[in-house]
Amino acid sequence: MVSPRPARVAVLGASLRKQSFNVRLAALAARMAATHGAEVRTVGFGDLTVPPLDTDALETDGVPEGARRFGDLLTETDGFIIAAPEYNYSVSGVLKNLIDWTSRIRPWPFTGRNGLLLSASTGAVGGVRGLWALRVPLEGLGAHVYPDMFPLAYAETALTADDDLADSALRERLDRLVGAFVDLTRTHALRRNV
Numbered sequence: 001m002v003s004p005r006p007a008r009v010a011v012l013g014a015s016l017r018k019q020s021f022n023v024r025l026a027a028l029a030a031r032m033a034a035t036h037g038a039e040v041r042t043v044g045f046g047d048l049t050v051p052p053l054d055t056d057a058l059e060t061d062g063v064p065e066g067a068r069r070f071g072d073l074l075t076e077t078d079g080f081i082i083a084a085p086e087y088n089y090s091v092s093g094v095l096k097n098l099i100d101w102t103s104r105i106r107p108w109p110f111t112g113r114n115g116l117l118l119s120a121s122t123g124a125v126g127g128v129r130g131l132w133a134l135r136v137p138l139e140g141l142g143a144h145v146y147p148d149m150f151p152l153a154y155a156e157t158a159l160t161a162d163d164d165l166a167d168s169a170l171r172e173r174l175d176r177l178v179g180a181f182v183d184l185t186r187t188h189a190l191r192r193n194v
């Protein structure tokens with residue numbers, strides 16, 4: 001049985017760089033998710049800017065607007081796709097800082113949400129080590145992170161000028177992954193009865 005409504009999926013390319021490969025990969029995943037029937041909401045990482053986490057500031061001023069916006073987006077959707085760069089074999093500090101701020105919201109906006117993790121990197125490994133690091137806080141905060149992940153190596157040549165994948169087999173793999181994720185997210189939304 002499938003949900004009577006489409007899966008609502010938030011898509012974030014987690015880099016502030018103007019020509020970011022991760023933002024471009026996120027745009028491709030968003031198009032694929034829409035093709036698979038998802039209602040897609042993309043968000044710019046620049047709209048989720050937060051200061052370095054300071055629990056004194058949390059006590060006086062509360063959760064900053066960028067994290068509240070991210071929390072609202074997660075709460076209003078069933079799942080999220082994040083394309084995130086790998087920095088020094090791990091998750092970028094900017095994204096981790098946003099997750100830390102967002103974790104101060106109650107109830108946790110990540111809980112029960114499905115998540116799919118992608119990365120684009122200029123290196124040969126594609127950023128998969130960063131994705132393993134990113135899984136940890138997301139799963140700790142109650143997200144169901146999809147077992148399979150998608151690291152894209154040598155992103156300068158792997159992505160075409162119109163933000164597609166040059167290698168058709170790789171494109172097919174991403175499309176199948178996004179399709180399976182959208183189907184699972186829709187099923188979970190039905191189970192949560194929302």
Ligand SMILES: Cc1cc2nc3c(=O)[nH]c(=O)nc-3n(C[C@H](O)[C@H](O)[C@H](O)COP(=O)(O)O)c2cc1C
Binds near residue numbers: 020023086122123126
């Ligand atoms: C501080 C820093 C650390 C990096 N560390 C890694 C790394 O560990 N592994 C990797 O594959 N690329 C690493 N890179 C290169 C990134 O893959 C590259 O900058 C990529 O373009 C970042 O994604 P973006 O284009 O979405 O901003 C690093 C880049 C920076 C700035």
